[in-house]
Amino acid sequence: MRRTGKKDDPSARERILVAAEELFAESGFEATPTSRIAALAKVPKGLVHYYFQKKQDLLAALVERLPDEHIEPAHVVVPGDVAASLRRLVAELDARNRASTLLSHLLWREADTHPSVKEALQSRFVTVVDQVRAVIQAASTAALPLTRVETAAELLALAVSYRHSVARYADTDETMDREVDFIAAALCAR
Known part of the structure; x- marks a missing residue:
């Protein structure tokens, strides 16, 4: 669950997701610390936790990014x-x-x-x-x-x-x- 109160930066959230996707694919979910995600996304580590309280929330957000499979x-x-x-x-x-x-x-x-x-x-x-x-x-x-x-x-x-x-x-x-x-x-x- 994302906290409220701070101004949202969609570009930072997107950079975090892109970095997480790359690092999780490279090293695996368990072996990727949020500090590496923050460094690759060029954001403070606290911002990763602002958008995604737990690392598991990052994985859930990535699942939602899969393209729609429905074809008429x-x-x-x-x-x-x-x-x-x-x-x-x-x-x-x-x-x-x-x-x-x-x-x-x-x-x-x-x-x-x-x-x-x-x-x-x-x-x-x-x-x-x-x-x-x-x-x-x-x-x-x-x-x-x-x-x-x-x-x-x-x-x-x-x-x-x-x-x-x-x-x-x-x-x-x-x-x-x-x-x-x-x-x-x-x-x-x-």
Whole structure:
């Protein structure tokens, strides 16, 4: 909870968040003292605590900075082509992840030790499953068994989540294309 009474400096708060993101990703949450965050942000240490009473509050603020994962199916669906529609969805999700690769890496790293981060990542996973399901259903010209759609949605969401967790280290476009083709073929198989 932020205290009141002092004049807010949004640029200082932003510098603190940027510094925390960089240092947490580099050294980990536990190994990063607030004094290093203050030094990198070029603010007094007390100002870090003015905006974020506890270091955990910094992590919570970073979770809130993740880009929105909601994508309207109409923006990516190619009617009658499930594979093309899923490729477009994955491309859009990847573009949003690229806007926060360092933050995404940091949060995947801290998910095991911070329940709020784990909950945020689980919520994002559910959102991606919902997105994939909606795109499959909108792109398909035939009625598909719900269990098959659900399994495909969860499988592709797992692949996307894994891809985003290692985005700093690997380029997996070709692998993702194969996975999308496999899922689309399995969905449409009679």
